[in-house]
Amino acid sequence: MVQSVGTNAPRLDCHDKLTGRTKYLDDLDIPHCWFGGVVYSSIPYGRIIKINFDPSFDWGSVVTCTFKDIPGKNNTVFLTQDQPILAEEYVKHVGEAIVLVAAPTKEILSQARSHIHIEYAASVPVLTIEQAKDKATLISGKDNILAQYCINKGDLDVGFKEAAVVIEGEYQTGFHEHAYIETQAMAAVPRTDGGLTVMGSLQCPYYVLKTLVSVLNCGADRVNVRQLPMGGSFGGKEDYPSLLGSYVALLAKKSGRPVKLIYSREDDIIMSTKRHPSIVKHKTGVKKDGTLTAMEINVEFNGGAYATMSPVVLSRGVIHAAGPYRCDHVRSTAVCYATHNVPCGAFRGFGVPQTIFAIEAHMDKIAEALGINPLKLRAKNCLKLGDTTQTKQLLRESVGAAQCLDTVAKGCSFEKKWQAYRRQNQAARGKKNIQKGIGLALYMHGGAFTGSGESVMKTEAGLMLQKDGVVRVLTGCTEMGQGAHTVLPQIVADTLGIPLKCVYCEVPDTDLVPDSGPTVASRTTMIVGWLLTQCAASFKERLFEFIARTYRVEKTALKLVRASFVSGSKRITDFKTAANDYLSKVGELKVIERYKLPPYIQWDPATHIGDAYPAYSWAADVAEVSVDMDTFEVTVDKMTIAVELGRAINPVLVKGQMEGGTLQALGWALMEDMQIINGHPQNKNLQTYIIPTARDIPDWRVHIIEEPFSYGPMGAKGIGELPLDGGAPAIVNAIYNATGLRITEIPVTPEKLLRQCAKL
């Protein structure tokens, strides 16, 4: 049997990407296309008094839109429908769109934009969580709260009574920019039937469609949304394209022409979403031997001006807040506040990197207080088969936390090095120029939508037979660099028993593919991949019926192996011939199925108690760092990662995901310092918003561990977001091991280390 699952099958899109043939939106030559642009708020909060269109400019040469041009509802369609497409009376953040412009050339566009002046009556903005709590100015509802949750397990009082020691800590993270290489880019092209095609760099075609239908006040048949090849996303193109798609659609409708809108890096940074800044407080009860007895956790996120994805980001964040640890008495409360900052939205990890940073930094603080090695403390408490999580989810199978911890620690002699560095560094303090340190983080990430989300969503995917035995995968899941359009065909090819080269994914266009749910939440491989194995089984069944009929063989004896139909040891026919026969004699072969959650899933959204996710993927990171004790520059020398993901469909892609996501975490931990002062982003380009280069990378070591999950395709679980969760605390813990400086607010810049050192 020729299998592609488990092999490093080359990505199906890499040839075109390596030769420059891949057409991203900006590479498309759209005839008669105009260029779109946005005039946005230059103040964080205030009333729009007047929009001045400078009469010295020829406004007949361009098209402009304000909210008055919106035929339908003026808001994006997410859980909370609070975000206007275009500002009406008030602006609530710098970068909020007010006027749209389309012009025949970029030069005219730029002139037009500079001839639109907005007069404001500025008000004092609410910028921090503290100010939002103050409620002096209300941005959202009666309390500036965009979302809140409380998870209760056991009885905290009992837990704290059992404790020998109680340890408290507070941990903070800042705004984080996606910094995809291709900026936000979309276009709208009028169709010959009067409808509109909206396309571009977007993660979730059906999200955009939902908003467009509402904004344009039209039927779903009047507009189709097509995803084009994407130059990176990381969550940054999950919610934002619903705005940008509306902009191009409005401009195309009004001008009657195709309109392309591609953000400059500066516009992109000013207008698009960020990762939520966070403050997480821990109060933990432990026994002398390190057993966790009580965890009281308080999570606060700064959500920015509108809800976007905040309710679900916060939910996922708080569900992971207790980390991969067993504890009978837990209370986690979480609130996301509205402020007059750019809205925070989806970013790979989706709230989890913040809460995992807090718990994993806190675990080291606990270890220190108890005088226990951080590895031992984690090993003692780490979740195992049969344990329950803080949402009381019973872990039934595929729980690799302990194995990850063991593998990663052995792989780099963690315990020995940790002790040795600690001793050396304490002795050498002030004498040695470079001090080395080692740090650990253990973490997990739930795959798929939370609770019963996957049922509510009615996820669909399908397969369709093409001539010459090619199988087309029909899914709304998008390829954004993560490899979905290679991994899904691998799963289909192996389930059917045909070579990978005979399978491909259809362009994710809402006119061509069913809604497979958004390409988010580490759900594509695990959920849609699983669904495709079911589709493939039905698909094969239909072909077997046909073969049995045509060749008069017993259906139950039929197998499809290496693209040949066999019955026992007899080869009946090949897949290509059978496909062509089927298409000419029977007609279309198309299977579309709907996802069903594993039957045991129980979830109460109100209490956040139950099976939060069908399965978790697990990982452990060890960071080894060198710190220059004069300049406080930190070098991450080596990063050892062990990941348990059920089954690696494509190991090289897995390693790429782990390394790439961890590097984003490294940037977030050490250098990505998005400063938003008075609501104005200060790092408006890649010269001041610093992301890691090839010179900043550690030596990567990735260990893959497989504990198959019964409801995952070939046992696979998701790992899209997991890699961003653990890097930052591992690095911060290593810096502490090296320097004795515990920085609880990332990024840990040399400036902060100096300040901390001066305090000692």
Next chain:
Amino acid sequence: MKVKRKIDLNGKVTTITASPVARLLDVVRGDLKLTGTKEGCGEGECGACSVLLNNEVIDSCLVLFGQLRDGDLLVTVEGLENKRGLNRLQRSFVKNGAVHCGACIPGMLIAATALLKHNKTPSIMEIKEGIAGNLCRCTGYGRIIKAIEEVV
């Protein structure tokens, strides 16, 4: 007001007429329709627009078309394939899983090509330095470095 330059573009003598103050990047992508070269930042920070000019890697967003001279040698990602298809470096990128979203890849290949032109046996550190001007947000660079290392 346009100017003419007769250059060697991806191995073919080509006469280009364009505005002298247009960025080379815009001429390559727009006038020449060679859209493999990408724009990531427009400020020389990301390297997505890297091309080879007279065998040296440059950011094409930081060069004006008028600054080209007749006889200049310009190579873009479209000029890397050989008669048999992908060249060794490109094949090594395939094999090592160095491609994710692909937006940095054309520039990355150009930078690596320039590096290998000037240094036949670069060390890992020299490879890292050679591609430090090309930002990649997906891969963590490890697979890219390995892909380059393997053709040395």
Next chain:
Amino acid sequence: MRFLNPSNLHEALTLLSKFPDCKILAGGTDVCVQLRGGGLKPKAILNIWGLNELKNIRDEGRYITIGALSTHTDIIRSPLIHKHIPVLAKACRTIGAVQVQNRGTIGGNVMNASPAGDTLPVLMAYAADVEVTSIAGQRWVPFEGFFTGYRATVVRPGEMVTGFRIAWPPRGERADFIKIGSRKAITISKVMACFRARIEHKKIVGISIAFGSVAPVPLRLKQTEAFLMGRVLTHKTIDEAVNKLASDITPINDIRSTADYRRHCCGVFLRRFLLESLCVS
């Protein structure tokens, strides 16, 4: 926007006298960024990239001369620089990435006049002279008086920088260039410094210290130099010198770093250089 494309220096200077407001374009690594944002809208651009006569690095007896259009890569690859002023090559290696080193020129780095220009402290520490040329002729300006304020120079309309000369450094001199940025590569300096010292029988007989990114213009640390000159290099001298340094610099808080951190690093750099000098001597 007119594009002026002279084919030789004389033609360039003639055009410059006719269009004194034009923007001079060399490698474009700074100018193209400014043009793009729309912040810079000159009536004319004078492209001097093609002027080969400004690309030479030469041994001229008492001096090494460096043409203004020498790229950072030219300097890195120059055997002459490598042998006699290796710290200049070291500084050039830290400028941008290879892409920028291949286009950026030393003349452009100086005329961009950013306090974070990496070659500036080196030229300052080596007391380079700047050749400023117009159609009327040339003048040599000492590097120390070249910058008149934040992003301002003595170059007048109609003039351009055509080259630099650096006197041969004396034998037995130690020199270093040290820089700190926000990451390991393609990074704009938080602080950088160039040091030169000549030590005979433990005594400092020559010292030159220049810092960048700690004031509106690159700085020679006159008071610190005066303190060190003639003294015997000891740990105590080093401590005292590091303490003195604070009065020589006026760093600020900005997007890249803090005044405190910059001040701290200046001390670290000075200490590092002097300690190494002490070890070597």
